[in-house]
Amino acid sequence: MSRLSLVLGLVLLAILPGTLDAQDVAARLGGRVPPTVRQAVVTIAAGAAARGLPVEPLVQKAIEGGAKGVPADRVIAAVRSLAGRLGDAMAALHEAGLATPDGDVVEGGADALNAGLTSHDVRDLVRLSRPPYDPSLTLRVAATLAALGVPGPQALQLVEGMISAGRSASDLLALPAEVQAGVGRGATPAEAAAGLARAAGGSPPGRTSGFVPPGQSNPHRPPPNPHKP
Structure with missing residues (x-):
């Protein structure tokens, strides 16, 4: 991965509100993962942040892989896969x-x-x-x-x-x-x-069999009779 890619990733993270600081991401990965992993994760995190996804799980995944001595290519693949799942989860939450x-x-x-x-x-x-x-x-x-x-x-x-x-x-x-x-x-x-x-x-302890969670209706309860007061 080129130095330009790393710089672009840092810039994207820096201008996006509500995300980890760009320098913080790079600093937290420094010394914990190989430089190639750090560069890749910064770029992946920048793309995730641009989509409104949380960045912290990606950083933690990279740190976990580094601590376990996982090969760099596998760590990068795992972080990229997690970013994909975060995106899929976000889409499901929107639905x-x-x-x-x-x-x-x-x-x-x-x-x-x-x-x-x-x-x-x-x-x-x-x-x-x-x-x-x-x-x-x-x-x-x-x-x-x-x-x-x-x-x-x-x-x-x-x-x-x-x-x-x-x-x-x-x-x-x-x-x-x-x-x-x-x-x-x-x-x-x-x-x-x-x-x-x-x-x-x-029924939960202390509750009757007709208990319905707050904010939900009872599908088994008959509708009220409009002809009765």
Whole structure:
């Protein structure tokens, strides 16, 4: 990669608001990755920032590769691939109705895609993740479940079922550990997730069977009779 490419990348990062400072990106990579990786990542990060994507995950990916002694070409490929997933996640979030999602949500979407969920899965889960459910949390939980071996569609259904049942954020965060506990007892990840999904069908403690999460309607409740006061 030419020196001109590095300079252009630094200039782009410098003029884009809300991103890591150009010199900061270069300085953080200096001494941690080979010069060729540093130059490539600065350019990739500049392109990502120009699209409104978070830059920090790209820097962290490069630093991780350098710490592990991964060959330069593989580090560059991994960073470029991550930038692509961040872009795909951003597109899915836009489809879900988030005009300007924050970096945590975009990164959560990229994690979900990397774990095997589809762009449509990301879009649908974000649409369902209305307050008090943070989409960055629900995406990361679904991604972790898929990474543990739960099939992507099943991981999505489990998280969506927990939301529909009105479970708390702490309940959602506990799902990966509960799947691991089930695996420790001899179940497959899919079997453990299926058991949790069945349990989620019940009402949360202290709530009636007709409980509906805030901001959502009950599809099973009959419409009001317009002829009755």
